[in-house]
Amino acid sequence: MIPAKIEDVFIQITTNFFGVIQNIIAGTFVKKEFKLQASIYKACPFLEGTLEALEPHTPFLLEGMLIISNSKEYNVDIELFKNDDNITVLIHNRTNVYKFVAQLNQHRNDIFFIKRELAEKNTELEKLRKIADKANEEKSRFLAMMSHEIRNPLNVILGYSEMISDEQINENVKEYTKHLSISGGNLKVIVNDILDLSRIEAGKLELVNSPINLKKIAENCIQNYQFQNKNTAIKLVFEISEKIPKTVLGDDVRIHQILSNLVSNALKFTTTGIISLKLKCSSEDEKLMNISFEIQDSGRGMTESQAFRIFDEYQQNKKTDHSVFGGAGLGLSIVKRLLKAMNGNISVKSELDKGTIFKIEIPFLKVISSEKIKIKKEENFPKKILKGTNILVADDDALNQTIVAHILKKEDVAVTLVKDGLEALHVLKTRVFDLVLLDIHMPNITGEQLVQQKDKFAKENKEIPFLALTANTTPEDLDRYKEIGFVAVISKPYTAAEFIEKIGLNL
Amino acid sequence: MIAKKVLLVGNFGVGKTSLIRRFVLNQFAEDYISTIGVRVSAKVVQYENTAIKLLIWDVAGTSGDEKIPKAYFLGASAAMFVFDVSRIETYLNIDHHLESIKTLSGLQNITIVGNKKDLLTQEELQLVVERVSVNIDLITSAKEDENVENAFLELASQAIK
Numbered sequence: 225m226i227p228a229k230i231e232d233v234f235i236q237i238t239t240n241f242f243g244v245i246q247n248i249i250a251g252t253f254v255k256k257e258f259k260l261q262a263s264i265y266k267a268c269p270f271l272e273g274t275l276e277a278l279e280p281h282t283p284f285l286l287e288g289m290l291i292i293s294n295s296k297e298y299n300v301d302i303e304l305f306k307n308d309d310n311i312t313v314l315i316h317n318r319t320n321v322y323k324f325v326a327q328l329n330q331h332r333n334d335i336f337f338i339k340r341e342l343a344e345k346n347t348e349l350e351k352l353r354k355i356a357d358k359a360n361e362e363k364s365r366f367l368a369m370m371s372h373e374i375r376n377p378l379n380v381i382l383g384y385s386e387m388i389s390d391e392q393i394n395e396n397v398k399e400y401t402k403h404l405s406i407s408g409g410n411l412k413v414i415v416n417d418i419l420d421l422s423r424i425e426a427g428k429l430e431l432v433n434s435p436i437n438l439k440k441i442a443e444n445c446i447q448n449y450q451f452q453n454k455n456t457a458i459k460l461v462f463e464i465s466e467k468i469p470k471t472v473l474g475d476d477v478r479i480h481q482i483l484s485n486l487v488s489n490a491l492k493f494t495t496t497g498i499i500s501l502k503l504k505c506s507s508e509d510e511k512l513m514n515i516s517f518e519i520q521d522s523g524r525g526m527t528e529s530q531a532f533r534i535f536d537e538y539q540q541n542k543k544t545d546h547s548v549f550g551g552a553g554l555g556l557s558i559v560k561r562l563l564k565a566m567n568g569n570i571s572v573k574s575e576l577d578k579g580t581i582f583k584i585e586i587p588f589l590k591v592i593s594s595e596k597i598k599i600k601k602e603e604n605f606p607k608k609i610l611k612g613t614n615i616l617v618a619d620d621d622a623l624n625q626t627i628v629a630h631i632l633k634k635e636d637v638a639v640t641l642v643k644d645g646l647e648a649l650h651v652l653k654t655r656v657f658d659l660v661l662l663d664i665h666m667p668n669i670t671g672e673q674l675v676q677q678k679d680k681f682a683k684e685n686k687e688i689p690f691l692a693l694t695a696n697t698t699p700e701d702l703d704r705y706k707e708i709g710f711v712a713v714i715s716k717p718y719t720a721a722e723f724i725e726k727i728g729l730n731l
Numbered sequence: 732m733i734a735k736k737v738l739l740v741g742n743f744g745v746g747k748t749s750l751i752r753r754f755v756l757n758q759f760a761e762d763y764i765s766t767i768g769v770r771v772s773a774k775v776v777q778y779e780n781t782a783i784k785l786l787i788w789d790v791a792g793t794s795g796d797e798k799i800p801k802a803y804f805l806g807a808s809a810a811m812f813v814f815d816v817s818r819i820e821t822y823l824n825i826d827h828h829l830e831s832i833k834t835l836s837g838l839q840n841i842t843i844v845g846n847k848k849d850l851l852t853q854e855e856l857q858l859v860v861e862r863v864s865v866n867i868d869l870i871t872s873a874k875e876d877e878n879v880e881n882a883f884l885e886l887a888s889q890a891i892k
Binding site: 269270272273274275276277278284285286287288289290299322325326329330332333334336337340 | 734735736743744763764765767768769770771773786788791792794800802803805806807808818
């Protein structure tokens with residue numbers, strides 16, 4: 225006797241060769257669907273066409289077929305055997321097994337389609353990224369070009385302001401030229417900020433990791449602002465922990481930029497009291513030292529919501545501070561991005577009418593002794609006196625020529641001015657100079673082309689220093705100029721002091 | 732009336748069940764529910780003044796080199812290989828798949844149908860036709876009911892040959 229539970233999961237039937245049920249041998253699975261002398265095809269449509277084709281005396285298995293009874297679907301496996309006078313049909317209910325197969329199958333297929341969709345989306349994203357990269361490159365190119373176009377006239381504005389202020393002028397004119405110089409300086413900061421932000425956004429920011437003296441950088445920064453600050457009601461204070469090593473590995477230019485930005489901000493928003501810059505060591509291990517820089521002021525402070533948005537671009541504009549304090553409101557955004565690139569961080573605490581504290585923390589790699597020597601050498605690089613030297617200046621811009629001539633003549637330099645590269649080439653073949661200043665964009669022969677034609681110069685001129693005098697200031701430009709033979713670059717706009725210093729260092 | 736067993740085979744998700752649902756019930760559902768084993772539907776078609784009862788076996792879709800059980804082909808008069816015109820992997824090795832089906836079924840001709848034409852533009856479809864290494868009998872859209880009836884009539888014609 226077969227137990228009832230087993231009877232429920234199968235049914236064994238015999239049919240003739242045309243599917244007419246002759247006998248129900250055993251089992252009760254969906255028994256009501258099978259009636260004697262009725263066609264088995266009604267309940268098992270998959271047997272129509274199959275039974276007729278069965279090989280006699282050969283067992284045959286059909287897996288995963290479907291039977292519907294009482295509107296319920298059952299997955300079944302069917303065993304068939306064709307005898308000489310009938311066919312045995314054994315139906316096994318496998319619904320429970322196929323339920324899991326169905327789930328697994330559905331999941332497998334769903335995963336396939338999701339993966340496919342992801343792949344398609346990734347391809348689409350890649351295309352969009354390329355478009356965005358291209359647009360970003362175009363933007364960077366545009367900004368670099370605009371920067372060049374702005375820097376040239378700005379150089380003239382600042383140069384002539386400096387020239388005018390050196391003349392015998394009355395107090396009013398002195399005041400006017402001072403404002404002219406301040407505005408020009410602000411414009412220079414804005415141009416630099418926009419270019420910096422564009423470079424950081426384009427992922428083109430490359431940090432240098434060379435031995436630097438943090439104390440010196442911070443001190444210089446404070447001294448610069450002490451010199452510039454005419455408000456005697458503000459005291460600038462600098463403190464450094466003894467734990468800070470003399471040298472660490474880092475990017476001096478960018479550290480200076482970060483500190484300058486924060487100190488300059490503090491000065492903008494403080495009318496009286498103290499502005500302090502404190503350097504401390506927060507933690508260290510064998511290789512790294514986390515150094516914190518705290519810039520505290522006793523200025524007007526901010527509300528919580530203002531402090532929350534302070535690192536977003538153009539925040540200053542939104543608060544209509546631009547007209548009062550100058551700048552495009554990009555400084556803090558750049559600081560935050562620079563710190564991110566250095567694996568550092570910045571936080572701000574502020575109280576309205578009490579003051580603000582910016583705290584930055586940067587992990588610096590410690591230096592080995594051989595690297596310390598390198599920094600000392602750079603610091604001791606000698607400057608030479610310009611008096612009595614022979615300098616050739618090639619620039620197609622008459623206004624810029626005048627500024628250069630004015631600065632150099634004040635230093636008692638014998639200046640030869642030419643208006644393009646071709647003229648410069650001509651004089652370099654026939655006359656001997658101590659140093660050459662070349663503008664880059666000149667008619668006939670550009671500065672870049674000329675510096676690469678040293679074989680055509682008089683023998684004595686082949687070894688003299690060539691300096692590029694240019695408004696092209698992207699790192700790529702600067703690298704290229706050095707590669708093709710310029711020893712240094714004087715970036716426009718420049719002050720007379722910067723100009724003289726650069727020449728003195730390269731004579 | 733003669734009854735003919737025909738099979739629809741091809742990769743999973745190419746729309747075999749949708750083609751059958753459109754042909755037999757004139758219905759279409761966007762949901763994708765994978766078929767397990769075999770689901771058999773029947774429909775009577777008129778072909779050259781002959782009524783043919785098509786017993787349509789909707790065979791669970793395969794993946795890669797997965798083989799269809801040989802038992803399914805017993806007594807089959809025709810088979811349709813369905814691929815998805817928008818999915819290259821469903822027709823990339825079509826030669827290989829057709830050979831395998833012919834070996835398993837003993838059938839000489841397999842009806843080849845490219846489904847989901849609604850997902851491609853005319854130009855894209857033309858590219859697919861050029862890429863597929865065999866002659867496509869019909870390009871269909873179960874969703875938009877394009878060429879579905881013709882595809883099954885073609886299958887019926889193969890079944891009575």
